[in-house]
Amino acid sequence: MQKITTKQRLRQICSDYFQTFLLVIGLICLVIGFGCWISWQVGVILAGMAMILLALLINYEKQRGD
Numbered sequence: 001m002q003k004i005t006t007k008q009r010l011r012q013i014c015s016d017y018f019q020t021f022l023l024v025i026g027l028i029c030l031v032i033g034f035g036c037w038i039s040w041q042v043g044v045i046l047a048g049m050a051m052i053l054l055a056l057l058i059n060y061e062k063q064r065g066d
Contacts, residue, residue, distance in 0.1 A: 020058065027054060 027050040035043020 023054065023057070 031043055031047045031050055034046050
């Protein structure tokens with residue numbers, strides 16, 4: 001049995017979730033930018049659309065990984 005060190009586990013977690021983290025941060029910045037540029041109502045609509053898109057992407061990745 002192979003022993004996994006803390007450093008290897010941390011590297012695995014970072015590689016698994018780094019793209020998702022960047023996607024979430026990018027969507028938040030996009031929603032805040034459009035919300036401030038146009039109006040807060042449009043920002044709320046964009047936030048909802050971004051969350052739905054993010055949920056679909058995560059679901060797709062989980063299905064593809066299994």
